[in-house]
Amino acid sequence: xxxxxxxxxxxxxxxxxxxxxxxxxxxxxxxxxxxxxxxxxxxxxxxxxxxxxxxxxxxxxxxxxxxxxxxxxxxxxxxxxxxxxxxxxxxxxxxxxxxxxxxxxxxxxxxxxxxxxxxxxxxxxxxxxxxxxxxxxxxxxxxxxxxxxxxxxxxxxxxxxxxxxxxxxxxxxxxxxxxxxxxxxxxxxxxxxxxxxxxxxxxxxxxxxx
Amino acid sequence: xxxxxxxxxxxxxxxxxxxxxxxxxxxxxxxxxxxxxxxxxxxxxxxxxxxxxxxxxxxxxxxxxxxxxxxxxxxxxxxxxxxxxxxxxxxxxxxxxxxxxxxxxxxxxxxxxxxxxxxxxxxxxxxxxxxxxxxxxxxxxxxxxxxxxxxxxxxxxxxxxxxxxxxxxxxxxxxxxxxxxxxxxxxxxxxxxxxxxxxxxxxxxxxxxx
Amino acid sequence: xxxxxxxxxxxxxxxxxxxxxxxxxxxxxxxxxxxxxxxxxxxxxxxxxxxxxxxxxxxxxxxxxxxxxxxxxxxxxxxxxxxxxxxxxxxxxxxxxxxxxxxxxxxxxxxxxxxxxxxxxxxxxxxxxxxxxxxxxxxxxxxxxxxxxxxxxxxxxxxxxxxxxxxxxxxxxxxxxxxxxxxxxxxxxxxxxxxxxxxxxxxxxxxxxx
Amino acid sequence: xxxxxxxxxxxxxxxxxxxxxxxxxxxxxxxxxxxxxxxxxxxxxxxxxxxxxxxxxxxxxxxxxxxxxxxxxxxxxxxxxxxxxxxxxxxxxxxxxxxxxxxxxxxxxxxxxxxxxxxxxxxxxxxxxxxxxxxxxxxxxxxxxxxxxxxxxxxxxxxxxxxxxxxxxxxxxxxxxxxxxxxxxxxxxxxxxxxxxxxxxxxxxxxxxx
DNA sequence: CATGAATGAGAGTTCATTCAT
DNA sequence: AATGAATGAACTCTCATTCAT
Numbered sequence: 059x060x061x062x063x064x065x066x067x068x069x070x071x072x073x074x075x076x077x078x079x080x081x082x083x084x085x086x087x088x089x090x091x092x093x094x095x096x097x098x099x100x101x102x103x104x105x106x107x108x109x110x111x112x113x114x115x116x117x118x119x120x121x122x123x124x125x126x127x128x129x130x131x132x133x134x135x136x137x138x139x140x141x142x143x144x145x146x147x148x149x150x151x152x153x154x155x156x157x158x159x160x161x162x163x164x165x166x167x168x169x170x171x172x173x174x175x176x177x178x179x180x181x182x183x184x185x186x187x188x189x190x191x192x193x194x195x196x197x198x199x200x201x202x203x204x205x206x207x208x209x210x211x212x213x214x215x216x217x218x219x220x221x222x223x224x225x226x227x228x229x230x231x232x233x234x235x236x237x238x239x240x241x242x243x244x245x246x247x248x249x250x251x252x253x254x255x256x257x258x259x260x261x262x263x264x265x266x267x268x
Numbered sequence: 269x270x271x272x273x274x275x276x277x278x279x280x281x282x283x284x285x286x287x288x289x290x291x292x293x294x295x296x297x298x299x300x301x302x303x304x305x306x307x308x309x310x311x312x313x314x315x316x317x318x319x320x321x322x323x324x325x326x327x328x329x330x331x332x333x334x335x336x337x338x339x340x341x342x343x344x345x346x347x348x349x350x351x352x353x354x355x356x357x358x359x360x361x362x363x364x365x366x367x368x369x370x371x372x373x374x375x376x377x378x379x380x381x382x383x384x385x386x387x388x389x390x391x392x393x394x395x396x397x398x399x400x401x402x403x404x405x406x407x408x409x410x411x412x413x414x415x416x417x418x419x420x421x422x423x424x425x426x427x428x429x430x431x432x433x434x435x436x437x438x439x440x441x442x443x444x445x446x447x448x449x450x451x452x453x454x455x456x457x458x459x460x461x462x463x464x465x466x467x468x469x470x471x472x473x474x475x476x477x478x
Numbered sequence: 479x480x481x482x483x484x485x486x487x488x489x490x491x492x493x494x495x496x497x498x499x500x501x502x503x504x505x506x507x508x509x510x511x512x513x514x515x516x517x518x519x520x521x522x523x524x525x526x527x528x529x530x531x532x533x534x535x536x537x538x539x540x541x542x543x544x545x546x547x548x549x550x551x552x553x554x555x556x557x558x559x560x561x562x563x564x565x566x567x568x569x570x571x572x573x574x575x576x577x578x579x580x581x582x583x584x585x586x587x588x589x590x591x592x593x594x595x596x597x598x599x600x601x602x603x604x605x606x607x608x609x610x611x612x613x614x615x616x617x618x619x620x621x622x623x624x625x626x627x628x629x630x631x632x633x634x635x636x637x638x639x640x641x642x643x644x645x646x647x648x649x650x651x652x653x654x655x656x657x658x659x660x661x662x663x664x665x666x667x668x669x670x671x672x673x674x675x676x677x678x679x680x681x682x683x684x685x686x687x688x
Numbered sequence: 689x690x691x692x693x694x695x696x697x698x699x700x701x702x703x704x705x706x707x708x709x710x711x712x713x714x715x716x717x718x719x720x721x722x723x724x725x726x727x728x729x730x731x732x733x734x735x736x737x738x739x740x741x742x743x744x745x746x747x748x749x750x751x752x753x754x755x756x757x758x759x760x761x762x763x764x765x766x767x768x769x770x771x772x773x774x775x776x777x778x779x780x781x782x783x784x785x786x787x788x789x790x791x792x793x794x795x796x797x798x799x800x801x802x803x804x805x806x807x808x809x810x811x812x813x814x815x816x817x818x819x820x821x822x823x824x825x826x827x828x829x830x831x832x833x834x835x836x837x838x839x840x841x842x843x844x845x846x847x848x849x850x851x852x853x854x855x856x857x858x859x860x861x862x863x864x865x866x867x868x869x870x871x872x873x874x875x876x877x878x879x880x881x882x883x884x885x886x887x888x889x890x891x892x893x894x895x896x897x898x
Numbered sequence: 899c900a901t902g903a904a905t906g907a908g909a910g911t912t913c914a915t916t917c918a919t
Numbered sequence: 920a921a922t923g924a925a926t927g928a929a930c931t932c933t934c935a936t937t938c939a940t
Contacts, residue, residue, distance in 0.1 A: 067920090071921090085385070087299065088300075089297065089299040092914085093914060094912085094913075094914090102921085103922050103923075104915090104922090106920080108914085108916080113914080114913095114914065114915090166383050166384055169382065170384070172435060172439055172442070173375070173376050173380040174294075174438065175295070175438055175440065175442065184442070184445075184446075188449070191452075192450065195452060211453075211458075212453060212455075213453065214432060214436065214455060214463065217431070217436060218470075221427070221428075221434075222431055222432070225382060225427045228382055231385045232382070233423065235394075236398050236401075239398070240402065243405070243422060243423065244401075245421055248421075256424055259419075260424075260428075263473065264473050276902085276903055276938085276940080278902075281904090302931085303931065304929080312905095314905090314931090314932085315905065315934085316903080316904065316905080319902095323932080324931065324932090487899095491899080505804060505805075506804070507803075508720075509717065509720045512935085513934075513935060523900060523902075524901090524936090525901065525936085526901085528935085528936065529899075533935080533936080585803070586803050586804055586805075590717075590799075590804070592859055593795070593796050593799035594717065594796055594800070604862070608866050608869070612870065612872055615872060629889075631878075632873060632875075633873065633874050634852060634875060634890075637855045638851075638852050641848075641851040641854075642848050645847045645851045646844065646847060648802055648803050648805055649805070651805045652809070652814070653843065656821075659818070662818075664821075664843045665841055665843035676841055679839075680848075684894040696917085696918060696919080696925075722908080722910085723909080723911085724909075732925080733925060734911090734926095734927090735913085735925075736926080739923095739925080744910065
């Protein structure tokens, strides 16, 4: 008489929720994502989300940690056995670009969070973001010390790189539309490789000693 | 004992609503801004918001138009009687920086809207944003033709400038906090002038012919 | 500097409001009629409606009195110098039918009011409705006494006449639609004359002594 | 001290909402019925109504289907194993009368819906109503073919029967009041049986061949 | 007479969250 | 581990009505 109860293992369900949450949070933003919608997407009961993540905010933080840990690990991995700052910088940009391109929720989430002065930014997100920046800044710093870069303000350079990459990812559909409407060049057909190549070239030129 | 009599000045009320809306929308984003909250902030009845702006969406678009018209007009004004592309570029960046700094809702709003692939972006916002970019791109274009700039992808350069400025504005509090915690340089004491000076210098170097 | 103020005479405005109100109340019903809508329809300020009629309910009652007074007067007028009950009945039905047809708000209003056990029916409406019924009943009564009708329950006969006429008016569009869909005969092309002729014939047959 | 624990019985709650909704919709009409009021009446949270019925309109349609399905089924049931049109007609009227009397929301709802030219009538209601009429018309039609009825316009006859029955039900309180005030005969003490007997007798006389 | 600004109450609806099973 | 029923607070928006001019 009783309905059969879906029994999957905990890890799978928990992971499923996280994956779907990433998609929803990054496409709709925090407040426009509803737990109902998420539950439907996972084909799971709403209550399960709360069972695993306590609150919506808790889930959101889990999403963030997941993403930032991934990008950080990816960059570290790609950067091992590189010692020249110039190459390190190049590797950072390329790795970030590739990751951002294939995990487009990262740019969405970061830009969104960075857009409101972090009024309510969860501590976890903040510390993870700093870690990434510190990594970048240390590359530049080593470059300056070795004499390959000059006149560097790392924060600004960081945003010129990461900010631009993020925006290029999130605005892709908009840029296509804009190109169609106005006929103007919005780099709408460039792929991520071209973009990061261009960026690297320009950043190098910009920072190189005369 | 008697209640103080209300304004009954349409222009003032309408303006008041718009001003408060700008603040709320840019700090909290669209969906996290409640009309109740807005009404309280204006010390006005909730219904008045709808009396003047019909819907929440309508109010939001009014906010956007207001902001983007302002920045556009400001830039145009500052750019009259400049003819050299190099100087035009410089003027664009400086004007944008100053405006963004003193009207910090602009960066917030733009970044937020740009962060979700414009899924629901109001048409008005989109067209205003394009206008601004077209202005920037035409400066670069003239520069290329006159031979002062080379190897330009305007969209990317645009984001390197505008994206970075926006991020520097919206992340100010975060950067201060990050500096306090990690002791790392986050440009936390730079003022907007220094930032735009640095940006201009770097962009010029980046685009200049060898 | 001051806006020109529309100055019409009071009577015209008051009448205009009443006329529009009749239309709206009978097509949309009481609660679905909004004062805003009404004001727009009259091209008058909302406050004027309250200036003339105090409340929505007050306006509604004015509407009712207007309508019922009219139909009552019309019937009385057409019935003068008729003395035979049979003809009187015929005249009542025809007059009512014609009026209902050309003032289709009457059937709408009446049916609507009669459909909710008069829970909140305004006293004025109630008394006017009774007047009309009393008139009808007295015709039947005289007919019985003169021996032209037999076995009469006036209330039921009244509804068989007035109820049916009302329904035939209000359901006209529905009947047309139903005919189109099901192909069944819904009297969708009959005009009011045919309907009242048929009704009169049948009512007579129904009440006639053997 | 602890709050009493709620039902948690979907069927009961859903039914309860439907039952209360029937009462409210038929006494107050669609727009004058508030979901708040309904929730209070059910001693249930407002959100539950939307949980089960999605929208107010959805609930309304559920109400309608419920009612019309019931009356249709009842009539069909009572009409099995009758073959003579005369008796079928009689059975239809009696069954309808009884049902209308004991489920007085039916007449209210029908009259109300029929009173505004079905501008916004839900499709479900319309199709159910047609089904009932088609049933009635087919009885008359068979009667004509068998030679028991003559000169029939089914739509008009239908309203003379159903319209009158409906009105007699909904106006009961009004008729009592009217009788008290004016002393006139409003059939205020008749019960439904007498009314339907009278109706049947008269309709038969009205349609019978000479 | 006439207006537009202002209001409070309440409408339908959504949502994060909890509870009993 | 999983479910569906239940909730309260909040949401956007509408409406009849009033007030100052």
